[in-house]
Amino acid sequence: DGESITLPHHTSSADLKPGKHTLTIIAADLAGNETTSVRTFHIKREEPNQPELADQKIGAHKAKLSVRVKDPTKDEMNVSFYRGFRYTARNPGSVKVYQHASLTEPPRGMKENEMPFTLPEMNRISANDGKTVSTENMERFPYHRFEVSVDPSIDETDLAEAVWKGSSLPGRKVTMYIWNYRTSRWQEADSVLAKNKKPFTLKAAVSAADAVKNSKMNVIVQDQIPAKGNYSFVWMSDTQYYAQGHPNIFDKMTEWIKENKEKHNIKYVFHTGDIVDDSMVMKQWKNADHSMRTLDKAGIPYGVLAGNHDVGHKDGTYRTFGDFFGSRRFEKKMHYGGSYKNNRGHYDLLSASGNDFIMIYMGWGITDQEIDWINQVLKRYPDRTAILCFHEYLLVSGNRSPIGETIYQKVVKPNRNVAMVLSGHYHNAMKKTDALDDDGDGKPDRLVHQILTDYQDGPEGGQGYMRIMQFDQAANQVHMFSYSPYTDDINYYDTDLFADKDEFSAEMDLQPKMKKVATDYFECNVYTNELLGHKKHVKSGKTAHWVWDGLQPDSVYYWYTVVKDPYNGKTISPIWMFKTGKTPYHPAPDQFDFKHASSP
Incomplete structure (x- = not known):
């Protein structure tokens, strides 16, 4: 109309x-x-503005608390006064700080062999003044743990907030974790990717029901400084015929990895699918399980994915793959990052000699939903070098398959940390390297090496050849070749006839990235549900008052307000502090409104 x-x-x-x-x-x-x-x-905007502290008139046993409130639409507001708490390093009796370096990020448990901060170190982090305490380690993940002893009155309905201020090095991701007593694990709460050397803040609020037990709350802030040195990865693919009829070869491969773990500094093992030939034959799964358990027992990190033979030719089900190689097999391993649909996809986190990797796997039958999950994981770890693993990606022609091209356009190109893509499925060994211009200046910013490895069409299903990847940090290169512990022979393809089909070097930035955690200041705030008082129908721009009485002399108290309008708009103030006087304070008759005073 x-x-x-x-x-x-x-x-x-x-x-x-x-x-x-x-x-x-x-x-x-x-x-x-x-x-x-x-x-x-x-x-x-409906929510009231942030309340402003107007005044605090403090006596020995009473305090008149005043806040000025405003609403963008001039609504009248209800103002509630609540008790709060704040704990900082100024009070070592309430906050204890420890430093340590763990094997994993975050640590597996809540407490390890930690060293407490000294008194001078506690003094350095008692104010947000640029004075920091730094912890560094050349091989493990350094962290600071803050153990806060909270008031016994705090219950599970209250809200606890941790605030950390400090710094790191440019490009480093620093993470705050809070110990969750319900799950008995460190729960990621906040993180920052440092853009420069300037200080930044990590801040998170959690339910006291999850984070407080026996009046204790624990928070860690962690980053890593690793060691230098060379190391190796091993890559298996399309072991289907070994599982079917040559389990001795499969066993020989994993036994060699175990026996040469120290000699070749083997840090990780890839498997890019077709673990078995027929997903309906349990004997094949048992053979594969037996061989791969050699790595489990040796404590060697590895990852697997399902190829087309692993999910059933007729129904494509992941059921049996999940029974043998689902998330339950890996979830307690330190390198295992997380699962997608019972290990249909997953990611591993590994740090080796100063290089931080994320290995992302996705099994057969990739759709937009799986691609979205991969992108979400990559964005969560932008500071780690990503190696993507699929069963099908590169063709024997050296070009990408249709699904490979989709992955390249939707995953590889948009994510600057992707450096390598590994795949099998097609019987050959090929490589394709693309130079990508990430910032649009017309110059390449990174190389992405896309590699196909599959020896299954050889005698005895491939005779146990697998690709060895040696990381040379001095040269910034990954040297690759194939080796069979079954035949004790290097390179499946004759290098005189096929040049660099099996043996070649790929450029990669392998300079160890320095990391550190430097604490400047830490505080823990608790917003309790202990209502002190309530004022109704306060006009916008006016001041709400409340008298908190029954207080102890010479004591510190904390409080905050919640402001609501009639239309569900709600704003919570910061926590404010005051200290009562040492001797009784006698105000003028009009200074306190005893008619509306209330005890907590």
């Missing part, structure tokens, strides 16, 4: 965010005629 759309002044902002919105209406009749109408409207 040509009329503009007018929304009621207090349309719920829980449904629409404040700001400009566009409503498009399309009307069509049965004859195919169609008309489109577009209307623009605005939603005002």
Whole structure:
């Protein structure tokens, strides 16, 4: 009808965010005629402004607390006064700080062989003044742990907030974890990717029901400084015929890896699918399980994915793969990062000689849903060099398959940390290297090496050849060749006839990235549900007062306010502090409104 759309002044902002919105209406009749109408409207911000501390008149046993409140739409507000707590390094009796370096990030347990901060170190982190305490380690993951002893009155309905201020090195991801007593694990709470050497803040609020037990709360902030040195990865693919009829060869491969773990500094093993030939034959799965358990028993990190033979030719089910190589097999391993649909996909986190990797696997039958999951994981770990593993990606022609091209466009190109893609499926050994311009300046910023390895069409299913990947940090190269412990022979393909088909070097940035965690300041705030008092119908721009009495002399107290308008708009103030006087304070008669005073 040509009329503009007018929304009621207090349309719920829980449904629409404040700001400009566009409503498009399309009307069509049965004859195919169609008309489109577009209307623009605005939603005002409903939440009250952040309350401002107006005044605190403090006596020995009473305190008059005053806050000034405002609302962007001039609504009247209800102001509730609550008790709070704050704990910092200024009070070593409430906050204890420890430093250590663990084998994993985060540590597997809550406490390890830690060293407490000294008194001078505690003094350095007692104020946000640029004075820091740094912990470094050349081989493990250094961290600072903050153990906070909270007031016994704090219960599971309260909210606990940790605030850490410090610094790291450019490009490093520093993470805050809070110990979850329900799951008995460190729970990632906040992280920052440092853009420069300037200080930054990590901050997170969690339920006291999860984070507080026996009046204790634990927080760690962690990063890593690793060691230098060369190391090796091993890559197996398409072991299907070994599982089917040559289990002795399969056993020989994993036994060799175990026996040469120290000699070749083997840090990790890849398997890019077709573990078995027929997913319906249990004997093949048992053969594969027996061979791969050699790596489990030796404590060698490895990852697997399902090829087309592993998921069933007829129904494509992952059921049996999940029974033998599902997430339950890996979930307690230190390198295992997380699972997608019971290990249909997963990622591993590994640090070797100063290089931090994320290995991401996705099994047969990749759709947009799987690609979305891979991208989410890559964005979570932008500082780790990514090696992607699929069963099908590169063709024997050296070109990408259709699904490989999709992965390249949607995953490899957008994610700057992807350096390598490994695949099998097609019987050959090929490589393709693409130089990518990430910043659009016309110059390559990184190389992505895409490699196919599959020896299954050889005698006895490939005679146990597998690819050895040696990381040469001095040369910034990964030297590759194939080796069979079954025949004790290097390179499946004759290098005189096939040049660099099996043996070649790939450029990769392998300079160890220095990392550190440097704490400047830490505090823990607790927002309790202990209501001190309540003021109703406070007009915008006015001040709400409350008298907190029954206090102890010469004591520190904390409090905060919650401001609500009639339309569900809600704002929580910071926590404020005061200290009561040592001697009784006698205010003038009009200084306290005893009519409305209330005890906690």
